[in-house]
Amino acid sequence: MIENAISLKDVWKTFDGKEYILKGMNLDIKKGSLTAIIGFSGTGKSVMLKHILGLFPPSRGSIEVLGHNITQFDKNQLTAFRRNFGVLFQGAALFDDMTVLENVCFPLFEHRRDLKKETVFEIATRKLKQVGLEEKHFQKLPSQISGGMQKRTGLARALALDPEILFYDEPTTGLDPILTEMVDNLILETHKAGQGTTSVMVSHDLHAAFRIADYVAMLNAGQVLLYGTPEDFFKTDIELVKKFVDKGMRHQ
Numbered sequence: 001m002i003e004n005a006i007s008l009k010d011v012w013k014t015f016d017g018k019e020y021i022l023k024g025m026n027l028d029i030k031k032g033s034l035t036a037i038i039g040f041s042g043t044g045k046s047v048m049l050k051h052i053l054g055l056f057p058p059s060r061g062s063i064e065v066l067g068h069n070i071t072q073f074d075k076n077q078l079t080a081f082r083r084n085f086g087v088l089f090q091g092a093a094l095f096d097d098m099t100v101l102e103n104v105c106f107p108l109f110e111h112r113r114d115l116k117k118e119t120v121f122e123i124a125t126r127k128l129k130q131v132g133l134e135e136k137h138f139q140k141l142p143s144q145i146s147g148g149m150q151k152r153t154g155l156a157r158a159l160a161l162d163p164e165i166l167f168y169d170e171p172t173t174g175l176d177p178i179l180t181e182m183v184d185n186l187i188l189e190t191h192k193a194g195q196g197t198t199s200v201m202v203s204h205d206l207h208a209a210f211r212i213a214d215y216v217a218m219l220n221a222g223q224v225l226l227y228g229t230p231e232d233f234f235k236t237d238i239e240l241v242k243k244f245v246d247k248g249m250r251h252q
Contacts, residue, residue: 004064005031005165005198006052011061013047013222021047022058023222029215034191034199036209039219040244045202048219049169052200053085054078066164083111086158090170092150094142100153101138104128107160127156130193131186148179155186159194166190168201172208184208206248218244 006029013022021044029035037045050056051063054070063070066084073081094103104124108115115123128138131152142150151171158166168187172180184205191199191212203209209216210230217227218241226233226241233245 003031004028005033005066006200007062007064008048008051009062009064011048011051011058011063013044013051013056014059020059021222022051022061024061025219025223027217027224027227029198029200029217031198032196033214034188034201034212035215035217036213037200037202037217037219038204038206038209038244038248039225041204043219044222045219046169049167049200049202053087053167054082083161084164085167086161086163086165087167087169088151088154088158088171090173092142092154094150094153094157096142099139099141100128100133100145100149101125103142103153104157104160107157111161124156124160127159128153130159131156131190147175148182151175151179151183152186155190159190162194163197165198165200166194168199168203170202170204172203172205180205180208184212188212204248206245210249 008025008027011022011025012020014020025048037048039045047056051058052065054073057071068081070078070081095106098106101124104127105120108120108123133149133152133156137145137149171187172183175183187199187201191197201213210233213230215228216230216233218225220240226236226238233241236242
């Protein structure tokens with residue numbers, strides 16, 4: 001039984017051979033947990049996420065995902081392995097020329113060529129209903145629906161392949177407070193509904209991180225400064241964490 005869904009062990013990353021973005025990062029993300037990754041801008045949050053997704057190889061160190069060392073995979077193995085992932089991007093990243101329904105069908109047509117067309121449409125319909133989107137919007141293009149509906153569509157697409165790990169990359173950046181709360185609640189509901197699914201959320205929104213996450217990891221200068229429960233963050237003696245939490249909670 002794998003206890004950790006994701007394990008980063010002494011991960012270093014440099015793009016130019018001089019400056020390191022990740023500096024010996026160690027992090028274990030527990031299977032079935034909802035973990036928030038927080039930290040100042042430029043501390044390596046997105047770079048770390050791209051390593052876990054296999055988009056960047058580490059300069060050194062190992063990355064285990066669901067018990068596999070993905071740093072040893074070739075391109076084809078990585079592509080096949082990514083079926084275990086669902087990703088909700090910052091701006092929903094929907095295909096403009098596809099309808100809402102077609103957007104959700106896309107990963108199924110790509111990765112599940114064994115399925116009949118009707119089955120793909122059935123699954124996509126079910127996922128859209130799961131995230132609370134009404135059927136009257138299914139044939140609309142992304143430009144014809146609201147920002148909140150675009151997020152729901154993006155989430156339905158991320159759920160299409162029933163992934164074991166769901167990633168959220170700054171899911172509420174640029175959204176108004178009401179929409180932000182809706183997306184946060186949607187993430188929490190989705191996590192609770194997908195028994196055993198591991199959720200990883202990169203976020204600048206500390207209120208959301210501390211409200212919905214089981215565990216929080218704060219990155220600083222390419223390393224994990226503190227990993228623990230939201231309660232651990234309020235009790236910590238680490239000065240930089242206290243300052244970041246205080247400022248983040250005050251400004252939102």
